[in-house]
Amino acid sequence: MGYKRNMSARRCCPQEKENVFVPEFWWRRFRRYQGPDPWLKADKWDRLAEDYDDLEACTFYRQMVEEIIETMAVRGVLTSQTRVLEIACGTGPYTLRMAPRVAEVVAVDISGKMLERLKQKAREDGLDNIQAIQADWFSYQPQGRFTLVFAAMTPVLNFVETVERMLKLSERYLVLVHWAGIRENLLYRKIHETIFGRPPKAFTATVLNHFNLFYSLGMAPECRLFKGLWVRRRPLEAELKHMLWRLEGEGDLGPQEQEQVRKILEEVAVEGIVETTTKVRIGFVLVDKSA
Template sequence: MIGWLNWREIEKNNDWGVRDKDDATAAMWNNDAAGWEQRTLKERDYNRRQVEALELTEQDDVLDVCCGTGPLTEWIAPRVKRVTAFDFSENMLAFVKEKAEKMGLANVEYLQGNFNTMIPGVDAPRFDVAVTRHSPAQGNILRFSRWATKRCYSLNAVYGAALLSRSKTASPWIRSASENGGKMNFSTRPDGRMYGFNVHFNLLYDLGANPSVDYVENRTVFEKASKEELYTAVNQGRPFSKEGFERWLTVADSKISEKDGVLIYTDIQKMSVLSWNPSEIDWDRAQELDI
């Protein structure tokens, strides 16, 4: 591959690249569909503004890749001709369908399958636009690019430099769950900033595309009686982790204020929106890579 670095090889080491790609791993998403739905509901306005950052038209046929419970799907649908919610998890897709029916969205269709094994144009048709956010598709951005003919969007949380060690946590996903008998692994999760959109930007750029990047910011003010309660609120109700709390406190402590005995903290989230035209990719050169 022509370029300073082989960005595809680097991509294989990101948070999605190191995970197993089989159906058994993909099926793990089924177990916590309800939990994901509850967390995404708390960020509904933030989700809306992320979709507003996408250039979409009423003529577009859109694929929401690894859509989860549909936090983006519900906002994409009113703006386009059709959106197809694509996910491996039956339970995730059930939440998408439930929301679409409640909202009266008649242009939402559904595709169930494993992103890592399905072939665009063979197992399902290609679409005008492909969208993905925090998903297995970000473990192989070129495979993702093959799903669209007009535009691709990859949305990824932006992690601050002060949180470079934030990923050091036990996880059933990282490295290979199957090699560990499906048990919890304690491998260090890949750094969220080192392996951020920058890797995909450079990979796509080296192959002839001209990506652009934008950011969507979200600010949420939390008021709680203790720092532990603040951490739990910021972490959207996930199980309390002493290690995670202490790591968060090293960054957040100086930003916590107090008024009338109440602790106040403003949580700032940023989502990067990477956009590119897949037709600009030199697919002959891309074929040299493992995609």
């Protein structure tokens, strides 16, 4: 009886009238590019470049990146013939792991400081097949097409134009790594509530939109979800810089608010170190257009 009642309630749900098997349903889940917002600008990301590689100290993150690279290698995506276009490469956690296995990586990012770090690490690793290009992805015109078009953890993935261009520029493979609906940092939430009087906005970016779009276009995407904890320990000043960086994406912060953030961090710091834990779920989607 209860089961039947539930079924009839579900039939009345207006969303169900939409056909989730057609690409249009999924295209509507992406934003249309209307000029650079703060998250798509060089200065925003330049500020993060110095500490960006902190994440490599987190076991869950490092294992995830390595498993993604290994999966691509096993599927035959990374070979000595492969030419890669990497969109928004940052300091290169994926670039530097792909480069030793492929012919060339053209790595594009808007942030000069992120690219400086990438170039320095490439030199240290003796890699000479990475072309690091500073450009805004939305106006960048690459030459030719690429065996693999790759993008990880970047806000540019949320736009219709990016997905359209990734599909066009890829000769065979597309790989996306992106949020998959969970990103919960309790300390950030507490600070957000204190400063703005409300919790952070619900987190809607999800790579499952990309997965479903590709599926509805008749492709056979492979998807894997990684769920775990990013545990980071940073000196108080570094954590303060990072928290302010993130909060500024939500609204302006005056000197008084900045002081409030500092006070909260001082309360939780132990011997000058702040430990934060972020519960994350991240998705990896691989498309072989020839399959």
